Structure formats: structure tokens, C-alpha cells
Amino acid sequence: MQIKKIAPLTILFMLTSLVDLVGISLIGAYLAIIFDKSFIYQFKEYSYLNFLMTYEHSQLLLVVGISLIAMFIIKFTFLLFSNYLILSFAAKEQAKIQKLLVNGILHQSYENFLSSNSGDNLSSVANFSGTYREVLQAILQSLSNIIVISAVCIFLGITSLITLLALSLMIGLVIGSYNFIFANKIHSYGKDYTDGASDMIQGTTDVSSGLKEIKTLGKENFFTSLVSVSADKIARASLRLNFLGIIPRNLIEVVLIIFVVLVVAVNLETNEELSSLLSMLGVFMAGMIRIAPLISQLQISWNTIVYGKEPITTLSNIIKSQGNGMEEPKNLKSFSTKKHIPSEFKSLVLKNVSYRYPASDKRSIKNISFSITKGDFIGLIGPSGAGKTSLINIILGFLKPTSGKILSNEEDIHKDISIWREKCAYLPQDIFLVNGSLKKNITFEENAENSAILEKSIKLSKLSDFIDTLPEGIETNLGDKGVRLSGGQRQRVAIARAIFHERDLLLLDESTSALDAETEKEVMQELIGLRKEKTIIAIAHRISTLKDCNKIFRINNGELEGPLSYNEIARNN
DSSP states (O other): OOHHHHHHHHHHHHHHHHHHHHHHHHHHHHHHHHHOGGGGGGGTTOGGGGGGGGSOHHHHHHHHHHHHHHHHHHHHHHHHHHHHHHHHHHHHHHHHHHHHHHHHHHHBOHHHHHHSOHHHHHHIIIIIHHHHHHHHHHHHHHHHHHHHHHHHHHHHHHHOHHHHHHHHHHHHHHHHHHHHHHHHHHHHHHHHHHHHHHHHHHHHHHHHHTHHHHHHHTOHHHHHHHHHHHHHHHHHHHHHHHHHHHHHHHHHHHHHHHHHHHHHHHHHHTTOOHHHHHHHHHHHHHHHHHHHHHHHHHHHHHHHHHHTHHHHHHHHHHHHHHHHTBSSOOOGGGSOOSOOOOOOOOEEEEEEEEEOOTTOSSOSEEEEEEEEETTOEEEEEOOTTSSHHHHHHHHHTSSOOSEEEEEETTEEGGGSHHHHHTTEEEEESSOOOOSSBHHHHHHOOTTOOOOHHHHHHHHHTTOHHHHHTSTTGGGOBOOGGGTTSOHHHHHHHHHHHHHHTTOSEEEEESTTTTSOHHHHHHHHHHHHTTTTTOEEEEEOSSGGGGTTOSEEEEEETTEEEEEEOHHHHHHHO
């Protein structure tokens, strides 16, 4: 929170408290005038009030009553405005945090992403940021309430300091006892909520990702049980917090009733005049009617702050972790929306590149050197776990070499990794698709035009015939994760995406391994047809897909062998 943003709110809170004081003083005056019109003569030295002394009793009550109504309407307006500003400020801060978190997820280093908890990451955007908003609202509301309570207490202290001290002691003992008993419990409920929210997001994500396998194996009950435990944990934590939030308000009401009875009893014992007692009680009751809800709300706000400590700590740790693992500047304003025009791809050279994952003592890539020039079709083969995908991630710049260099057009790609990636397209085995139209999945733009480059990408990826069969053509929604597409159609969408974004280097990470032999052959023929325009590096699942490669390398235990000919590879397999 920035001080310059809080200062105007604080001034407004102070003005609201001033209006409150005037309203409370008018209530006291109104009650006093009801019993005795001569009360007004106490203020005869204030010349601007002399006109009130000319009124009859009934007229005076009407004038003061109307003034009282007007003051409470003004107070109501101030309260609405101040509460709107609190809610607005907190909502904007939540949106800012959510944008920061999403940018953090997208711009963190790949190593940091691998070590992070996806459930926590998703919960931070969906749930923990909401808790941050609630805590922020609670802090600002508390500031507002404290200012009003302080102003009213000063006024009541002027009326009767002893009565105020007695009342403050009673309320202080009750609220202090409440916090002593329940503070640790409230904090533990916040931890339960944090754990439950993270597990809930993770569980539902797992269900969405593995629905076919879960249903096929008949394991619905197992996953329902996992999510149910998280849901119950969140429900219990919320229930207990809300229940504990009811207690302060009711306790304060009991204290106020006890206070009134005690004051009346004590004053009757001392034979105090009933009219002066009622006047003093009227002022105190007016004051307490105003601040009792505020004291209750103050306690609820404190509960919210204690409850939110654990989620906000988790949120803070995630933001710190993302910040420490940033591969690009984390300032939101630094993410330029300008389209950079990359230079034409000519060559890629790896010089003695090695890599070791942070949590491992063993190098997954060992002193690899090779070069690629424009138009090459490079094949990579090797057993599972040999380092093929790690090498692709290194070439894409997701993993920075422990030693060695990667040069594109004789420039280190890590000099500006975003410029290098503007030359690359990544086609994994499981193609990433969003719930949207075919056009949106090709362009990744909300309202892309039917441009010449879009038409070209559709033509070269051989999607035209498929689009003709769709009810709304290229605007047809593909469903969640592209459920309406076959494996071959998914690959063609990925190829169209790479062409639309004018990427020179296509990196295929076993992208055709899930296809049948005939469909794989068709997709590979489409890729071969792009060789005049694109350079291709392909991790192959089937040896037959490599026959059109002009260079083939074998990776085994992180070491590179080759280049090899297709005949050599086929002969040894």
C-alpha cells in the first residue's frame, strides 16, 4: 500500500468521525431539550445560537430534530462514500496482485516453474489474492473505525470521564479475553483454509487432466474423496471463522446492557437527579449505539487479519519465489506490447554445452557441440531419459547451460532470450489448445483478422478441407482443450500456429508419437514441405520419420553422437 493512496482515505475517515460527533452531540441535546427547554440557555454565550432561544419548546424540538435528521443523512452519505473507496481500493489492489502473479508464472524461469507447486500457484491467483483483498479491506476498515471510535470516546470523556473509563474497562476485559482464547484457533483456521484451497485446486486440475483414465479405471470415488477432504477443510475453516465473528457483537450488547443497569443503580444509590442522569445516559447510549458496531467490526477485522496471515504468507512466498526466478524484468510496465521484428534465422551453434538440474549432482547434458543452418531438418533419437527433451529446453532457452554457449547468428541467445524465442515454435506431443475457436487457437488473439498470413498458415498446414466441414468454419469453437479434434488435426493446428507467428525454427518434441503411422506420415510430409521456409529439429519416436532428415544425432546418457545417416540408424535398429 502506498501512503499517498491512503492519505486521502484517512482524511475522509476523520471528516466522517467529525460528522459523527456532531450527530451524537445533537442526540444528547435533543434528549436534554425534551426534558427541559432551559438546557439551551447553557449556550447563550455563543451568539450564533441565540436564535434558538426565541423558539417555543415544540418549535425548538422540531428545529433540532430536523437538524439531527439532516446530520445523519450527511453521515450516511459520508459512510457510503468512504466504504465505497475502501472496497474500490482493495479490489484494485487484488487485481494488481493477480496480474503480478500471472505475469510471475509466465515470466519465471523454467527451473523455478519445475520446482513450484502448481496447486499453490493456481490458488494464489484464484483464492489467496481474494484473502489479500479481504485483509486489506479489514485494515482500512479498522483504520476508519479506530478514528471514529477515538473521536467519540473523546467526546464521551468530556461528558463523563469516569463513566467512559468504567465502560472501556468492561469492554476491554471482554474483548481481551476473547482474543486470548481464540487468536491461535483463528490462525490455525487460516492455515487449514490455505492447505485446503491449494489441495482443492490441485485435485480439480488433476481430475480435469486425467478424466478419461480416471473413468476408464473406475477411480471416480478415489478422486472424489481427495477433493471432498479439501472441500470439507475449507468449509470447516470458514464456518468456524464466521461463527467466531458473531460472538463479539453479542458480547458487546450484553456488556452495554450491564453497563446501563449498573449506571442507573449507582446513580439511584447516590440520589442523582434523574433528568441529568437521563441526559448523560442519552449521550452515552447515542455514542455507544454508534461505536458498538464499530468495536464489533474491529474485532471481526482483526479476526480476518489473523485468519489471513497464513494465506498471505504463502502468497508473499510465491511472489518472492517468482521474483527470484525471473528470467525477465518483473515490473509489469516493463512487459512491452510492441511487436519486435526479429532478424532472419541463419544458424544455430552449440559449443560444449552442459547442463545439470539444480537438485541433481549428475549432468543431464554433457559437452554437446553441433551446428544447424537455415533449411536443415535435424533428427534427434535416443532412449527415454537420455536428455533429448532437456536439450530442446536448452535450445529454447528455458534451461540455461551450466557451461558452454548457444549462438544464433553468432549472438548468444541469452543476451535477449525473448528475441531468440521470437524465431522459435515448440510442438510437443500434447498440443496446447484453449477453449475457443479454431482461429483463436491458431492466432492466440481475441479478435484476429482474416489476414493473408492466416490464410497462408491454413493452406500450408492442410487445414482447409477440415475447416470446410466445420459448422462455423474457422470461427467454430473447439471445446475445452480441443476435445473435438483428432491427433492429426491438433498437430496441423500447431503447425498453422507456427506459420502464422512466422517462426523460423520448429522444435518437435515427439510431437507425432501419439499418431498412427498413416497420420504421422501425412503430418511429416507437411513439415517437409515447409523446409524451404523453416528449419526443423525433431525428436523422433519412430525411426521411419527420420528418413528425410539431412542430419541425425543420437543422444545417450546426455552425450551426443553424430551426425549419422538414416541408413546407419535403420541398420542398427
